Amino acid sequence: MRQSKFLFQTHREIPKDAEVISHQLMMRSGMLLKLASGVYSYFPLLFRAIQKFESIVREELEKSGCQEILMPFVQPSDLWTESGRWGAYGKELLRFQDRKNNDFCLGPTHEEVVTDMVRKTIKSYKQLPINVFQIQTKFRDEIRPRFGLLRGREFIMKDGYSFHTDDADCDKEYWNMFETYKRIFTRVGLTFRAVEADSGAIGGSFTHEFHVLAESGEDSILSCNHCDYTSNIEKTECRLLSKTPANPVPLKPNHFYTPGVLGQVEQARHMVDSAHPQGMPLAQTTKLYLMKVIDLANQESVWGAVIAGSHELNLVKMKNTIKAQSIEPLDLTVAETLTQCKSGFMGPVGLDQINFIVDQELKGQTSLTCGANKTDYHHFGFTPERDIKNLHWGDIRNAEAGDRCGRCEQGTYLAFRGIEVGQVFKLGLKYSLPMKCNFLDMNGKDKPMVMGCYGIGITRTVAAAIEQNHDADGIVWPTSIAPYHFHILNLDSDSPETSRVVNSLETFLKNEGIEFLIDDRSALSPGAKFKDADLLGLPYRVTVGSKGLNEGIVEIRNRKTKEVQKISIDLLHAKILEINQNLN
RNA sequence: CCGGGAGUAGCGCAGCCUGGUAGCGCAUCUGCUUUGGGAGCAGAGGGUCGCAGGUUCAAAUCCUGUCUCCCGGACCA
Numbered sequence: 001m002r003q004s005k006f007l008f009q010t011h012r013e014i015p016k017d018a019e020v021i022s023h024q025l026m027m028r029s030g031m032l033l034k035l036a037s038g039v040y041s042y043f044p045l046l047f048r049a050i051q052k053f054e055s056i057v058r059e060e061l062e063k064s065g066c067q068e069i070l071m072p073f074v075q076p077s078d079l080w081t082e083s084g085r086w087g088a089y090g091k092e093l094l095r096f097q098d099r100k101n102n103d104f105c106l107g108p109t110h111e112e113v114v115t116d117m118v119r120k121t122i123k124s125y126k127q128l129p130i131n132v133f134q135i136q137t138k139f140r141d142e143i144r145p146r147f148g149l150l151r152g153r154e155f156i157m158k159d160g161y162s163f164h165t166d167d168a169d170c171d172k173e174y175w176n177m178f179e180t181y182k183r184i185f186t187r188v189g190l191t192f193r194a195v196e197a198d199s200g201a202i203g204g205s206f207t208h209e210f211h212v213l214a215e216s217g218e219d220s221i222l223s224c225n226h227c228d229y230t231s232n233i234e235k236t237e238c239r240l241l242s243k244t245p246a247n248p249v250p251l252k253p254n255h256f257y258t259p260g261v262l263g264q265v266e267q268a269r270h271m272v273d274s275a276h277p278q279g280m281p282l283a284q285t286t287k288l289y290l291m292k293v294i295d296l297a298n299q300e301s302v303w304g305a306v307i308a309g310s311h312e313l314n315l316v317k318m319k320n321t322i323k324a325q326s327i328e329p330l331d332l333t334v335a336e337t338l339t340q341c342k343s344g345f346m347g348p349v350g351l352d353q354i355n356f357i358v359d360q361e362l363k364g365q366t367s368l369t370c371g372a373n374k375t376d377y378h379h380f381g382f383t384p385e386r387d388i389k390n391l392h393w394g395d396i397r398n399a400e401a402g403d404r405c406g407r408c409e410q411g412t413y414l415a416f417r418g419i420e421v422g423q424v425f426k427l428g429l430k431y432s433l434p435m436k437c438n439f440l441d442m443n444g445k446d447k448p449m450v451m452g453c454y455g456i457g458i459t460r461t462v463a464a465a466i467e468q469n470h471d472a473d474g475i476v477w478p479t480s481i482a483p484y485h486f487h488i489l490n491l492d493s494d495s496p497e498t499s500r501v502v503n504s505l506e507t508f509l510k511n512e513g514i515e516f517l518i519d520d521r522s523a524l525s526p527g528a529k530f531k532d533a534d535l536l537g538l539p540y541r542v543t544v545g546s547k548g549l550n551e552g553i554v555e556i557r558n559r560k561t562k563e564v565q566k567i568s569i570d571l572l573h574a575k576i577l578e579i580n581q582n583l584n
Numbered sequence: 585c586c587g588g589g590a591g592u593a594g595c596g597c598a599g600c601c602u603g604g605u606a607g608c609g610c611a612u613c614u615g616c617u618u619u620g621g622g623a624g625c626a627g628a629g630g631g632u633c634g635c636a637g638g639u640u641c642a643a644a645u646c647c648u649g650u651c652u653c654c655c656g657g658a659c660c661a
Contacts, residue, residue: 009594009595009611009612010611010622011594011595011596011610011611012595012596012610012611012622013595013596013597013609013610014595014596015595015596016590016595016596016597016654017590017653017654017655019654019655027595028595034653036652036653037652037653037654091585143585144585144655146654146655262659262660263659263660264659264660265659266659266660267660282659287659287660287661288661289658289661290661291661304661309659312659313658329658329661330661332660332661335661336661339661341661342660342661343660343661344660344661345660345661346660346661347661371661489620491619491620492619492620494619495619523618523619524619524622525618525619525620525621525622525623526619526620526621526622527619527620527621527622527623528621528622528623529620529621529622530620530621530622531621531622532622534621543620545619545620546619546620547619547620548620555620
């Protein structure tokens with residue numbers, strides 16, 4: 001491809017709405033255009049990278065026995081009503097009506113459609129198992145799209161679904177997909193982790209997420225430095241360390257008076273008495289979160305969660321521990337009415353009408369502080385076992401870097417930021433039961449199929465690849481998904497000498513089937529071409545200029561290592577062939 | 585959703601307070617000169633100032649409404 005005819009326009013300045021690096025570089029290199037919030041057009045350069053990644057995904061999935069299909073983007077509400085999700089799915093589901101006023105939605109995922117497809121086709125255990133996938137545009141009306149392709153509303157996704165006669169067979173396929181995903185991301189050349197994650201409301205089953213490690217990642221991941229345990233912080237287990245029992249201390253009501261001081265850290269510092277001249281250690285303070293809880297039977301109630309002041313509450317773990325359907329912070333005015341005090345001074349003591357979940361690490365501790373339910377005051381000597389009436393223990397805090405591993409005896413956690421690019425999920429009977437996706441077993445009995453589902457964010461992975469592979473000058477494409485492998489710069493497109501070399505190179509590359517882009521734009525200074533080449537980030541740059549030609553050489557530069565080789569013209573073709581053969 | 589901010593040429597911005605025929609840099613086009621890390625000179629094209637009302641002789645500018653986009657959001661429970 002010749003750049004003079006290529007649909008793109010590079011920009012020196014960063015569009016002001018581009019926050020993260022992948023978004024900035026995609027905009028600057030002219031490969032992405034926003035049409036609406038979270039909705040983008042892909043230019044040839046980006047589309048080629050996307051297609052490269054799609055090919056890798058296809059190949060590896062087909063190797064693992066999956067079959068490619070394509071399902072409709074527009075879906076009728078009937079199926080969603082049948083699965084129960086027409087009501088359960090929130091505003092993320094974009095709904096609309098056709099001319100006959102029938103309800104439809106844009107597909108955010110395809111469990112209903114694929115389940116319908118399979119139940120109408122498969123009748124016998126002899127036809128199972130089956131694993132199908134598609135690569136297709138999805139739409140989710142995100143509350144707040146952001147970060148360019150990392151969190152768009154419209155995006156390309158690979159979604160796959162498997163159907164089995166029983167649990168064991170489904171588990172087997174789960175691990176087959178797990179290994180396949182590892183192969184895919186390894187082949188792309190990304191640094192990633194497979195992490196244990198929360199399975200959400202679907203419950204009962206297990207799931208792994210695949211995260212590309214990058215500073216800009218929205219997820220926190222903790223990984224043990226000794227064993228294999230790697231998990232999303234929303235799920236990471238905390239190890240309960242045995243402690244020497246502390247001496248009981250009587251509760252001293254309203255012991256600390258800190259008028260006007262807000263914030264856990266500031267308050268702790270101002271909790272001064274003769275025994276604590278420097279204030280209270282943060283770990284010895286506690287904080288109370290009052291939450292509105294809806295349980296599995298749809299009953300609403302108020303719960304208090306108590307954790308040490310030095311830690312963060314983990315809503316996902318709390319939700320799972322108390323078996324709630326949903327949890328959200330109690331409205332502030334309601335909380336103030338309940339406790340009769342201002343926020344910052346609320347505590348569990350005396351609130352005997354509600355249930356409390358208390359972090360397990362506070363078990364056996366006695367010299368704690370807690371809010372006094374009286375503005376400006378805290379109690380001292382708070383002992384959960386003694387002072388809370390409806391008490392439940394649980395692991396409800398966020399694990400932190402440096403904490404002891406929850407799975408092995410020796411390790412501690414390391415923290416990473418991750419971009420979730422894939423997920424494998426065991427669905428079980430969630431869709432096959434309500435949608436009656438059944439088969440006849442060996443005994444002629446009707447049974448629901450056991451399902452798994454497997455997703456990869458295609459466009460998000462390409463963005464994540466840039467997050468992980470760039471430098472101050474621009475993108476550094478991994479060769480696996482680079483739009484082209486060689487970038488030929490004709491430094492003086494108007495010179496017959498350089499053009500002769502470039503033209504013969506072009507013929508050669510075409511004949512060899514090597515992927516290339518030629519910067520043949522005339523009247524553009526060498527500096528501008530170099531800058532653009534760095535920005536576009538193709539793996540190898542071949543510079544043809546009159547200066548080099550006078551010495552009989554052209555230069556080949558590795559975008560990543562910046563290493564330059566001067567190659568004499570008669571060896572150029574052989575050298576490029578050699579490099580091309582060693583790609584990946 | 586709540587809170588904050590912004591909409592003026594493809595991109596980045598000024599002009600608005602104090603109303604008076606819309607400007608700068610980059611990009612684009614033409615010509616000449618340049619050619620190894622975003623060249624120089626001369627000239628040119630491109631904007632219903634987000635949209636709708638209102639005030640006024642006159643609105644990018646003041647008022648009202650509306651839409652869109654961006655950022656932040658539970659260490660005060």
